[in-house]
Structures are given as structure tokens and as C-alpha cells.
Amino acid sequence: MEGLEQLKTQAGRLKKLAGQWSSQALEYVHQVPSEQIYAAVAILLFTSFLLLLVRLFKRPKANTILLTGLSGSGKTVLFYQLRDGSSHHGTLTSMEPNEGTFVLHSEKSKNGKENPVHLIDVPGHSRLRAKLDDVLPQAAGIVFVVDALEFLPNCRAASEYLYDILTKVSVVRKKIPVLILCNKTDKVTAHSKEFIRKQLEKEIDKLRASRSVISTADIANDITLGVPGEPFSFSQCQNKVKVAEASGVTGEISEVEQFIRDHVKS
Amino acid sequence: MLEQLLIFTRGGLILWTCKELGNALKGSPIDTLIRSCLLEERSGAASFDYNAPGAAYTLKWTFHNELGLVFVAVYQKILHLLYVDELLAMVKHEFSGIYDPKRTVYSDFGETFRQLKKEAEARAEELKKSKQVGKPVNNSKKQGQVQKAGLGGDKKKNEGGLASDGGDGDTMKGRRLENGNSNGNHVDIKESNVFGTANGKENTSSNLGAFDVNKLQKLRSKGGKKAEKTVTVDSNGSKAEPKKKITKKNRVWDDSPPESKLDFTDPVDENGDNNTEVVAADHGESMMDKEEDFSSESEAEEEEEGEVGKESKPDKQKKGWFSSMFQSIAGKANLERSDLEPALKALKDRLMTKNVAEEIAEKLCESVATSLEGKKLASFTRISSTVQAAMEEALVRILTPRRSIDILRDVHAAREQRKPYVVVFVGVNGVGKSTNLAKVAYWLQQHNVSVMMAACDTFRSGAVEQLRTHARRLQIPIFEKGYEKDPAVVAKEAIQEATNNGSDVVLVDTAGRMQDNEPLMRALSKLVNLNNPDLVLFVGEALVGNDAVDQLSKFNQKLADLSTSSNPRLIDGILLTKFDTIDDKVGAALSMVYISGAPVMFVGCGQSYTDLKKLNVKSIVKTLLK
Numbered sequence: 001m002e003g004l005e006q007l008k009t010q011a012g013r014l015k016k017l018a019g020q021w022s023s024q025a026l027e028y029v030h031q032v033p034s035e036q037i038y039a040a041v042a043i044l045l046f047t048s049f050l051l052l053l054v055r056l057f058k059r060p061k062a063n064t065i066l067l068t069g070l071s072g073s074g075k076t077v078l079f080y081q082l083r084d085g086s087s088h089h090g091t092l093t094s095m096e097p098n099e100g101t102f103v104l105h106s107e108k109s110k111n112g113k114e115n116p117v118h119l120i121d122v123p124g125h126s127r128l129r130a131k132l133d134d135v136l137p138q139a140a141g142i143v144f145v146v147d148a149l150e151f152l153p154n155c156r157a158a159s160e161y162l163y164d165i166l167t168k169v170s171v172v173r174k175k176i177p178v179l180i181l182c183n184k185t186d187k188v189t190a191h192s193k194e195f196i197r198k199q200l201e202k203e204i205d206k207l208r209a210s211r212s213v214i215s216t217a218d219i220a221n222d223i224t225l226g227v228p229g230e231p232f233s234f235s236q237c238q239n240k241v242k243v244a245e246a247s248g249v250t251g252e253i254s255e256v257e258q259f260i261r262d263h264v265k266s
Numbered sequence: 267m268l269e270q271l272l273i274f275t276r277g278g279l280i281l282w283t284c285k286e287l288g289n290a291l292k293g294s295p296i297d298t299l300i301r302s303c304l305l306e307e308r309s310g311a312a313s314f315d316y317n318a319p320g321a322a323y324t325l326k327w328t329f330h331n332e333l334g335l336v337f338v339a340v341y342q343k344i345l346h347l348l349y350v351d352e353l354l355a356m357v358k359h360e361f362s363g364i365y366d367p368k369r370t371v372y373s374d375f376g377e378t379f380r381q382l383k384k385e386a387e388a389r390a391e392e393l394k395k396s397k398q399v400g401k402p403v404n405n406s407k408k409q410g411q412v413q414k415a416g417l418g419g420d421k422k423k424n425e426g427g428l429a430s431d432g433g434d435g436d437t438m439k440g441r442r443l444e445n446g447n448s449n450g451n452h453v454d455i456k457e458s459n460v461f462g463t464a465n466g467k468e469n470t471s472s473n474l475g476a477f478d479v480n481k482l483q484k485l486r487s488k489g490g491k492k493a494e495k496t497v498t499v500d501s502n503g504s505k506a507e508p509k510k511k512i513t514k515k516n517r518v519w520d521d522s523p524p525e526s527k528l529d530f531t532d533p534v535d536e537n538g539d540n541n542t543e544v545v546a547a548d549h550g551e552s553m554m555d556k557e558e559d560f561s562s563e564s565e566a567e568e569e570e571e572g573e574v575g576k577e578s579k580p581d582k583q584k585k586g587w588f589s590s591m592f593q594s595i596a597g598k599a600n601l602e603r604s605d606l607e608p609a610l611k612a613l614k615d616r617l618m619t620k621n622v623a624e625e626i627a628e629k630l631c632e633s634v635a636t637s638l639e640g641k642k643l644a645s646f647t648r649i650s651s652t653v654q655a656a657m658e659e660a661l662v663r664i665l666t667p668r669r670s671i672d673i674l675r676d677v678h679a680a681r682e683q684r685k686p687y688v689v690v691f692v693g694v695n696g697v698g699k700s701t702n703l704a705k706v707a708y709w710l711q712q713h714n715v716s717v718m719m720a721a722c723d724t725f726r727s728g729a730v731e732q733l734r735t736h737a738r739r740l741q742i743p744i745f746e747k748g749y750e751k752d753p754a755v756v757a758k759e760a761i762q763e764a765t766n767n768g769s770d771v772v773l774v775d776t777a778g779r780m781q782d783n784e785p786l787m788r789a790l791s792k793l794v795n796l797n798n799p800d801l802v803l804f805v806g807e808a809l810v811g812n813d814a815v816d817q818l819s820k821f822n823q824k825l826a827d828l829s830t831s832s833n834p835r836l837i838d839g840i841l842l843t844k845f846d847t848i849d850d851k852v853g854a855a856l857s858m859v860y861i862s863g864a865p866v867m868f869v870g871c872g873q874s875y876t877d878l879k880k881l882n883v884k885s886i887v888k889t890l891l892k
Contacts, residue, residue, distance in 0.1 A: 071301070076278045080370075088370050093300040094278030096334065121277070127305050127663045156679075160670055210674040 063264045064118040064138040068165065069145030070158050071124035074183040077248035078145060078256065079121040081105070087249060094123040097131055104257055117264050129161075136170050141177050141263035143256060148182040148190040148245070151199070159203035166204075166225055166237060177240040179259045186247035197234065197243045205232040268347065268383070269323065270340040272296060273361060273372075277334070282361075282372045284379060292321035295340055299325050304336075306863065307660050310632030315343060328354045330362050331641040332600060337361070348393060349386040356382045601641050601649070609653040610635055620890050622853030623812045626860050634660055658891055664856065665883040667865030671839065676800065677715055677770055686718070686764040687771045688797060690757075691841070692790060693805035694817055695778035698843040698870060700729065702805060703773050704736035706841075706868065708875040710771055711740060718769040720760035721746040722753035722793065725777035725786075733775055740875070743769070753777070754793040761797060774799065781820035791828035794835050803867065804837045806858055807844045814857040822862060839867040842881070846871040850889050855881065 029037065067075040076091040079098050085105035098121040122132050142165060146158055165171060166178065180200070182193045208225055226236035234241035244255035270291055273282040295316035303314045309329070316323045322343035328351075329336055337358050339350050360378050610631045617627040634656045643652060670676075673687075680687040689706070691699045700723070707717045719737050721744060723729035730746050737744035745760035757774050764772045776793065779786035794802060804821060806814060818837065826834045840858050848854075855866055866881040 072297075080279060084370065089280040089283060091278045091280060092272075092274055093297045093305075094276070095300060095304060095336075096276040098275075098277035098279070123278075125301060125305055126668050127666050130662050130666055156675075157670070160672070160675075206678060207675065210672060210678055 063115070063140055064120060064135070065260050065264065066132070066135060066139045066142045067119065067121040067145060068132060068142060068161070069124050069181075069183075070147065070154055070161060071126075072150075073124060073145040073147040073158075074248040075121045075124060075145050078143075078181075078183070078246070078253065079119060081248055081251055081253050082117075082119060082256065082260075085251065093125060094121065095128070097122050097135070104260065106254075106257055115264065117260055119260075124161075129164075132165075133168075136168060139171075139176050141179065141259060142171070143179045143181050143259065145181045145183050146196060146200075147184055148193075148196060149184045149187050151182075151191045151196055155199055155203060159200050159207060162200060163204050163207045163225070166239075166241075172238055175239040177242070177259075177263055178237075179256070180234075180241065180243045181256060182243070182245045183248055185245045186250045186252070193243045193245050201231070201233050208232060267345070268339060268341050268350070268353075270338075271353075271357070271379070272338045272340075273357070274336055274338075275334055276336060279370065281335070281365075281370065282375050284376070291323070291340060293318035295321070295323045295325060296338055299327070299338065305663065307630055307633040307664055307860070309636050310629055316340075317343075326350050326354060328358055329636060329640070330358055331637060331639055333362055333365055333367075335362070335365065347390070349390040352389070353383060353386040356386065601638055601643055601652075603635065603639055605649055606635050606638055606653060609650040612650070613653060613657055617853065617856075617890060619851075620853040621811050621848070621851035621857075622890070623815045623857040623861075625812070625815055626857050630657070630660060630860070654891060658887055661856065661887045661890060662883060664860055665866075665881070665886060668863065669838075669865065671865050671867045671880075673801070673867065674710075674713055674715070677710070680800065681770050684765075686761060686769055687801075688757075688761055688774060688799035689771065689801045689803055690774045690776060690794060690797075690799045691803050691805055692776050692794075692821065692837075693778060694780055697778065697805050697807040699778060699805045700732055700736065700775050702841055702843055702868070702870045702878070703733075703775050704740065705870060705875050705878040707736070707742055707773055708740055709878050711742065715770045716768070717742050717771045717773060718760065718764045718767075719744045720757055720772055720774045722756045722760075723775050723777040724749045724751050724753050724756065729775070729777065743767075745772075752792075753789060754796045757793055757797050781817050781824070787821075787824040788828050791825055794825060795829050795831060798835065802835055802838050803841050804839070804858075804862070804864070805841045805843060806854065808842050808848045808852065808854045809844055810854050810857075814854050815861050818858055818862045837862050837864050839864050841868045841870065842866050843870040845869045845879075846877070850892065852886050852889050855886055856890060 067079055069075055071093055076094055076098060077087045079100075080087050080091070082104055083100055083102050099119070101116050101118045103116050118138075120135050122128075122135065144162055144165065147154060151158075162180070170176070171178075180193075180197070182191070182196050184190055185193075204225065226232040230236070234243070242259070244259070246253045246256055268284075271284045272280060274280045293316070295318075298316055299314050303309065303311070304327070309327070312326070314325045314327075316325060323340050324343045325338055325340050327336060327338045335358075337354050339354055341347050341350065357379060360382065361372075361375060364372065364375065613634075614627045614631045617630070618624055622630075634653065637660075638653065638656055641652075643649065673689075677687045691703050693699050703719065707719060710717050719733055719742055721730040721733045723733070724747070727749070730749065734744055734746065736742075745756075745763055747756045747759065753776060760774065761772055763769075774793075774797075776790060777786065779790065781787070802825075804818065806817065810817070822836050825836055829835070840862065842855055842858070845852075858864075859866060869879045869881050871877050871879055
């Protein structure tokens with residue numbers, strides 16, 4: 001009880017002090033000419049408004065390109081090829097996304113004012129797939145990297161991943177263009193892009209049958225790909241799907257760069 | 267000899283490899299390490315063994331979480347290199363000094379590394395010699411370090427004042443290193459905590475002895491800075507002394523119970539003593555109070571509040587609420603292990619109340635701690651929320667299936683090859699194998715797949731009849747051969763039959779067996795190996811707690827051990843039953859997935875045929891952290 005009393009008296013004292021200070025402050029304000037105060041307030045408002053504007057205008061520009069694909073297909077190499085023009089000492093399985101905003105390496109030499117590109121390399125390991133959902137809303141284009149060398153053993157997994165991407169609600173609704181990139185074409189035994197396209201289409205056609213069946217059970221995939229009753233082909237997609245070739249190790253990536261240029265608003 | 271040492275970013279770019287070592291590694295040990303260890307939330311472990319034809323390596327690693335770097339050392343498995351941990355720590359320290367996110371080439375680091383390696387090797391050599399001279403000791407690492415400490419003692423005398431300055435700061439490092447060694451099991455940590463501080467101190471002083479003067483200065487200045495930081499967190503240097511005394515007194519522990527009170531000075535380090543109960547009761551009360559005050563806030567918020575209370579309690583004398591608030595605004599410099607400890611403990615308890623096996627909760631927390639240690643705390647965040655976010659990410663990662671769980675897809679693929687798709691249901695007694703087999707059959711039937719059941723439970727009386735009843739109700743053909751037949755043979759005949767009459771899927775029911783029952787496990791292994799099914803589905807009930815670990819690991823172990831082939835079949839998927847009975851105690855799902863690495867393919871959640879679901883990862887994670 002004693003403590004409480006003490007507290008109360010202290011609080012009272014503090015209140016008094018606060019009152020004194022506030023009156024002092026008011027006096028001080030009255031002494032200062034009013035124009036100065038108005039100017040100060042105006043500056044304050046103006047700067048905060050400016051900051052807000054910057055915030056607002058930075059957001060909606062979706063100039064992000066996503067690099068996706070199975071683990072080991074060469075996304076990280078591609079990322080560094082685009083950024084630095086070399087793959088450095090080589091890469092390992094990514095544990096975290098690589099992200100960067102930069103002017104493409106091949107365009108650095110040009111004097112023209114090129115817009116920087118925001119590139120995200122999403123890890124392909126199946127445990128890290130969930131990260132894709134976080135970055136998908138900002139995407140202006142998706143590069144789906146396929147290992148053309150070791151294509152057949154990974155064909156089903158790749159097409160499943162591709163199917164998942166193509167049926168994502170945001171991808172379909174925003175019509176985000178997809179580039180299927182057959183990587184590692186520098187190797188002699190690599191498959192051609194036509195072969196890969198056909199295989200993927202075939203696999204997705206099968207997937208369509210089994211997945212649409214599941215969707216009645218539980219999974220909420222309410223988007224069906226292509227035209228029912230017809231064999232699936234990428235041309236049936238609402239968004240643009242292109243197939244291209246590249247080689248990350250040797251740096252033949254002109255088709256990717258073209259894709260990025262086409263879909264990043266400058 | 268050291269085979270390889272790599273420095274790479276978490277994004278996967280190799281920053282530096284040792285060129286001299288340059289031996290081409292056989293296979294891809296590092297990719298395997300990342301995929302099967304670091305990404306599976308097992309980074310709390312001490313080392314990783316890589317086995318491939320013609321290559322057997324041991325890998326050790328350490329993270330620099332603030333910069334997002336990973337350091338991995340690879341060496342031959344048969345060699346026990348004692349200096350690797352130390353070398354990694356030294357490399358990490360040196361490299362973090364020169365690291366710049368924009369730079370990708372560090373060719374000049376080779377020189378530094380060579381020096382570091384020479385030092386480390388020299389020390390290891392010295393250690394070996396002293397071991398031979400000293401009394402015969404067994405191969406334990408801890409003893410090795412005690413010896414080393416003895417050696418370092420002489421040098422410390424020589425260095426005198428010089429070492430004492432930097433020593434304080436490095437005590438932390440030494441202790442962390444020690445912790446890293448004994449990460450594998452927690453008991454070890456508790457034991458070595460007492461050693462750790464004493465060891466670390468002398469250990470590092472011997473480190474200093476080996477450096478040249480230039481480096482010493484650098485180290486000293488850095489160490490000094492670190493020491494200043496640590497003072498605010500927990501004054502480690504000063505703590506070392508009283509702790510030593512305590513251990514001495516502990517030996518006469520039984521005679522004088524009041525002395526145990528001394529331990530209250532250090533609530534962070536004690537985990538399983540009776541003292542914690544007193545402390546916990548304390549916290550409970552404070553949480554209750556808070557509940558009254560903030561009843562409008564959400565539950566999670568309240569719990570966080572409770573944690574904050576816990577965090578601030580141990581060092582309340584040193585910093586008041588103001589400084590802690592200031593810290594939360596300004597962002598804390600670097601997270602230390604001791605900062606994370608209270609939040610992690612609270613999180614572990616929460617996981618355990620959700621029926622996660624203790625062992626697994628422990629390992630998870632360990633792994634989350636390794637991933638956060640050294641990271642910068644962003645402004646306006648609290649440690650507890652940072653830890654929670656990290657844990658959530660880890661849980662999502664674990665529960666996300668590695669392989670496709672689209673069975674229908676596999677069934678269609680098998681149909682194209684004109685082969686029946688064989689699923690074997692295994693599990694302990696009474697978990698609901700037959701019931702859920704019927705549910706799966708019903709689900710498959712709904713999707714125009716022709717199903718056949720095989721009654722291979724030739725052990726328990728009534729099992730065949732039970733399955734026959736299900737078959738009759740679902741209008742599904744059943745293959746049965748009565749009792750007392752070898753189940754493996756029955757299954758083989760059933761598959762043959764299915765191939766002949768064109769069934770797409772064969773669902774094989776097996777007898778329930780306890781994981782310790784050797785003869786029955788042998789029979790199961792025979793069944794699996796003889797028929798090579800497409801899917802071995804482990805049926806486990808969601809009610810199980812700590813036993814889940816034992817069940818799954820034993821089943822996997824037995825399947826591997828008793829198999830004759832070089833590439834044994836293990837459990838491919840999990841069917842979680844009785845999910846409707848457990849309310850929010852969903853921990854079994856996590857335990858099972860973590861221990862086996864197999865995904866949860868189905869969830870049984872009721873009595874009727876339709877009660878079969880897919881696991882919703884997001885809701886599980888949410889429930890676990892609620």
C-alpha cells in the first residue's frame with residue numbers, strides 16, 4: 001500500500017512537470033513567427049508525400065523474371081551467366097534463391113540506357129518448391145529450365161513441375177509467359193528442343209487426366225489445361241509458351257536474353 | 267589428408283575451392299550433403315558420411331549465417347582428422363573478413379588458407395605426439411582437447427598478458443566449437459558444458475600461440491570487440507570461474523542439497539534438472555497474468571509475450587526493459603546461441619505438447635539454431651518471432667513431399683507397361699491397415715482403376731474374413747489362400763493372378779507386427795524383396811508419440827538389414843490413420859516424415875470408405891506452431 005501511495009505522489013509530480021513543459025513549449029511556439037512554423041509543416045508534409053509516391057510507384061512494375069526447373073538443370077549457372085557473363089568456379093545445389101537486380105551482362109557494353117532486370121533463381125529441390133509461390137505474384141516471365149542431356153530419366157518429374165506452374169492461378173490469370181529452356185545443348189548427346197517439347201506435351205496430357213481426377217478428391221486445382229478431348233499442346237495455353245535452347249556453361253544464352261528483353265517493361 | 271575444402275553461398279555459387287588439394291572427388295559428395303542432410307533439417311548433426319562405389323568420405327561443415335556462406339571440408343572416411351573442425355572455424359573467421367557479396371573471385375585466399383592449414387596440421391601433430399607420450403587414452407575427441415589444453419597452458423604463460431585480452435572474446439568461439447562437436451546428442455553438451463568453457467579458453471590461447479604477431483594483433487582487436495559485445499549478452503568470461511567451483515562442489519552434491527541453489531545463477535545452461543521446474547512454474551504464473559491483461563490478443567501473441575518474459579528474466583539485473591526495447595528497435599547485432607536458447611526451448615516444448623517425438627523436436631531445434639546463429643536480427647522483430655519464422659520454414663520444408671505422391675499417375679504408367687501396380691501395407695498391430703486398405707481400394711475404384719486385394723495376413727485369425735467382407739461390400743475381387751501359408755508366396759501368386767486377369771492395382775494386406783518381432787519382420791522383408799512392390803506404404807496411427815520414431819526406424823532398418831539384395835526396398839510412403847481422433851496433436855505426422863524421409867500419402871480420418879484425405883501441409887504447420 002505504501003508503495004502505491006508513493007507511486008501516486010510521483011505520478012502527480014510527473015503530471016505537474018509535464019504540464020509545465022507543455023505550457024513552456026506553447027510559449028516557445030508563440031514566440032516563433034508563424035510563417036516559419038507553416039513552412040516547417042509544409043516541408044514535413046511534402047517529404048512524407050514524396051516518400052509515399054516513391055513507394056507507390058516502385059511496386060506495381062513487375063519486371064521480375066523467374067528461373068525455375070528441376071534441381072541440377074542449370075539455373076544458378078544461367079543466373080550468373082546473365083549477371084556476370086561467367087559461371088565462375090561452378091555451382092552446387094542451391095539452398096536459397098539467388099536474387100538480383102542488374103543490367104544484363106551482354107548489354108552492359110552498350111551505351112544505351114538499359115533498364116535493370118530483377119532476376120530470381122528459385123531452387124529446384126522439391127523441398128524448396130514452396131518458395132515459388134512467394135515470388136510468383138511479381139513475375140513478368142518464367143524461364144523453365146530443362147536438362148536436355150539427362151532429359152528422359154527426369155521427364156516425368158519435370159513435366160509434373162511444369163504442369164504445377166502452368167496451372168497456378170496467378171500464372172493463368174495474369175498470362176505470364178513461360179519459356180521452356182533446353183539447357184546443356186553444348187553436349188553432343190543432348191536432346192533436341194522439338195523432342196523435348198513433344199515429350200513434355202505427352203506427359204502433361206497424361207497428367208491432365210490423372211490430376212483432374214484427383215482434383216475432385218481434394219486438391220484445389222480448378223484450372224484445366226488445354227482443350228478437353230484433344231491431345232495437349234503448348235499452343236492451347238492461354239499464356240504464351242515458347243521453347244528455346246541454351247547452354248549455360250558455354251554462355252550461349254541469347255534466346256533467354258531475348259525473352260527477358262521482350263517481357264520486361266523498359 | 268584433407269581431400270577438398272569448399273566455400274560457397276547458400277545460393278549455390280562456389281566462391282573458393284582449394285586448388286592444391288584439387289583431388290577430383292569421386293561422385294558428388296557435396297551435392298549429396300546438401301540434398302540429404304542440410305535440406306532435410308539435419309544440419310545440427312556433427313558430420314555426414316558419403317558412401318559411393320569407390321569413394322567413402324566424411325564431410326564436415328559450418329555456416330556463416332549472417333553472410334549466407336557455407337564451408338565444407340571433405341576427407342577420407344578412414345582418416346580421423348581431428349583438426350578439421352578447428353580449421354573450418356579458422357577459415358570461416360578469416361574468410362568472413364574478406365568476403366564481399368559483389369565479389370566472386372577470391373584467388374588470393376589460397377595463401378591464407380595454406381597458412382591456416384599448416385597451423386592446424388601442426389597442432390594436430392603435436393596433439394598426436396602428446397597422446398603417445400601421455401597415458402593411453404581412447405579415441406575420444408574430448409579427451410584429446412583436454413590434453414591439448416594442457417599443452418596450451420605452457421604457451422599461455424609465455425604469451426601472458428597478450429593472450430588474456432583476446433582470450434575472453436574467443437572463449438565464446440571455443441565453446442561454440444565444442445558445442446558443434448557434440449551436437450549429435452544433447453547429453454553430450456550438458457556434460458561438456460563444464461569442460462567447454464575451461465577448454466575453450468585454454469584452447470584458444472594455444473591458437474594464439476601459433477599465430478604470428480601480425481595476426482595476433484588483428485585477432486586481439488577483433489576478440490576485444492567481441493568481448494565487449496558479449497558482456498551485454500552474458501558475461502562469459504566471468505562465468506567461467508564460478509562454474510568451475512560448482513563442479514567441484516557437485517561431487518559432494520548428495521550431502522549438501524542447499525548448494526544446488528548455486529546453479530540458479532545460470533538458468534540458460536541447465537536443462538533437465540529439477541531447478542527448471544521451479545523456473546517453469548515461475549513463468550507459468552507470469553503468463554497467466556499476461557493472459558488477463560491481453561485477453562483480446564491472439565493466442566500466439568500471448569505465448570510470445572511469455573517467451574519474452576523468459577528471455578529477459580535471466581539477465582534482468584543487467585538490462586531493464588528500456589534497453590531491451592531499444593534493442594528491438596535498433597536490431598540486435600548478431601544472434602548468439604545463448605540468445606536463441608530460451609526461445610528454442612519454448613518452441614521445443616510447444617512442439618512436444620503437439621505430440622512430436624522428443625528426439626525429433628530436439629534435432630529440429632538444433633538445426634534451426636545452426637541456421638540462425640550469427641544472423642542479424644532485423645529491427646522491430648523479436649527473437650522469438652524470428653525463431654518461429656525459421657521453424658515454420660523448416661517444417662514446411664520437411665513436410666513437403668520429395669517424391670511425387672500422385673499414385674494415380676504411377677498407376678497409369680504401370681498400366682501402360684501392362685503390369686499391375688503393387689502396394690504393400692505394413693505396420694504394427696491394430697493401426698488400421700485393413701480398414702485403410704479398403705478405403706484406398708474404394709478411392710481407386712472411384713477413379714476407374716480395377717483393383718484387386720490380396721489377403722496376405724495369414725497370421726491373425728479372422729483377418730482374411732475381414733478383408734473378404736470389405737471386398738464383398740466394394741465389389742472387388744480378392745485373392746486368398748487361407749491361413750498358415752507363407753505370405754510372400756501368397757502375394758506372388760496374387761500378383762501373377764492380377765497380371766493374368768488385367769487388374770491395375772494389387773493391394774497387399776499384411777499381418778500387423780511389432781517392430782521388435784524378428785521372425786515376423788523377416789517374413790515381411792522376404793515378402794517385400796520377393797515381390798518388389800511399387801509402393802511400400804507404412805500405416806501408422808496419428809495417436810503415436812515417441813514410439814513413432816522407433817517404429818519407423820526399426821521397420822526401415824529391418825527391411826534394409828534382412829534384405830539380400832544390394833539395393834533394399836525401404837518404406838516409400840506413409841498412411842496416417844485415426845487422424846480424426848487427435849484434435850491438434852498432429853505431431854506424429856512430423857515425426858514420421860522426419861525419421862523416414864517418406865511423404866504422407868494418405869490420411870485416414872474416419873470410419874466410412876470416403877474418409878481418406880491428402881495431407882494439408884500448411885494447416886499442419888499452422889497447428890504445430892499454434
